Amino acid sequence: MLSGVLKISQDHVWVQTKGDGDQVGISDFAAEALGTIIYVELPEVGDEITKGEPFAAVESGKASVELPAPVSGKVLKVNERLEDAPDLINQDTFGQGWIAVLSIKDASELDEMMTKPEYDLFVAGDDDG
Amino acid sequence: MNLGHAGYLEVLALQRTLVQLRHENSIPDTLLLVEHEPVITLGRRGSTDNILSTAEVLASQGVRIYRVERGGDVTYHGPGQLVGYPIIDLRQRKLGIRAFVELIEETVILTLADFDIRARREPQHRGVWVGNLKVAALGVAVRRWVSFHGFALNVSPRMDHYCHINPCELGHEWVTSMASLLEKPPSLAVVTQKLARKFVRLFPGNWYKVSFSEFVEKVKMHADIAQAASALMINDQ
DSSP states (O other): BBEEEEEEOSSSHHHHHHSSSSEEEHHHHHHHHOSSSOOOEETTTTEEEOOOOOEEEEEETTTEEEEEOOOOOEEEEEOHHHHTTTTTHHSTTTTTTTTTEEESOOHHHHTTTTTTTHHHHHHHHHHHH | OOOEEHHHHHHHHHHHHHHHEEEEEEEOOEEEEEOOOSEEETTTTGGGGBBOOOOHHHTTTTTEEEESSSSSEEEEEEEEEEEEEEBBBTTTTEEEOHHHHHOOOOOOOHHHHHTTTTEOOOTOOEEEEEETTTEEEEEEEEEEEEEEEEEEESSSSOOGGGGGOGGGGTGGGGOOOOOHHHSOOOOOOHHHHHHHHHHHHHOOOOOOOOHHHHHHTTTTOOOOOOOOOOHHHHOOO
């Protein structure tokens, strides 16, 4: 299986090409900031999502946070395991904690996203204010 | 901004509009304070199993049910309850979700301290507690890093309305109000004023108090606001 580069948006959502499509999920920094996730509202297979528009929501400690789509595309698959085990996002953020698989409309949108080292610098900078 | 007594759906529409305007940086951080007619709302994961009365019973008592995008399960709003909706850009304030929720709890805890009520938070069960009883409920939503929905502090609501629901899966016997805790219940207006002061202290910035009509005046170039405004005005009559 061919794996592409992990890219992360300023909204803390990651995308990674993994063989059958492009997986999306939330970043380690966001998962840590949210704390234990107790509920995930998944998109539906077939949904057309638009970059910047909410495509899913995660809840932790009475706060429901909408996730802005990092790219535009169509939802091919959703991670139904998160319905029973939403905290997979906390445990294996970039692996089993994936939220959906997309077919990306315009791959050049990935170019605007950050690599993991760039993202780590971005969130570190955010911390310093 | 104190909306006084206002309809749930009208204020919900207003919140959604304000979130968009806040995201666009067209308005500053805003706090809506309001008292609602009796409603039951369900969060995203809210289960109708936690509504204990039948739809007929609720309808006969004028209690409506809405499902909304906030966190949390089921909750009740009604007269005698101070409901606050902070529309805050969390990114501009560099606030994490947890820190934000804690600041809201702190706002309520400090407000209650003004009335000599010693309240506390319970990290496993968000909200504000006095002993084992919950005096304020909390359920927030975040869209494009702008918060909406918020908290509800029981000042002197009709507690029997809580029997319609199983708040936060805990059971209605776990809920209390300032009126139940104090010999002389404070007026909603006084609590509102004190709470606004604590909020401003915990969320520093250039806050000023506006009436809804003043606010509409400032942002009247936005058609959506004008629409939300006319809905609220109608509701006022």
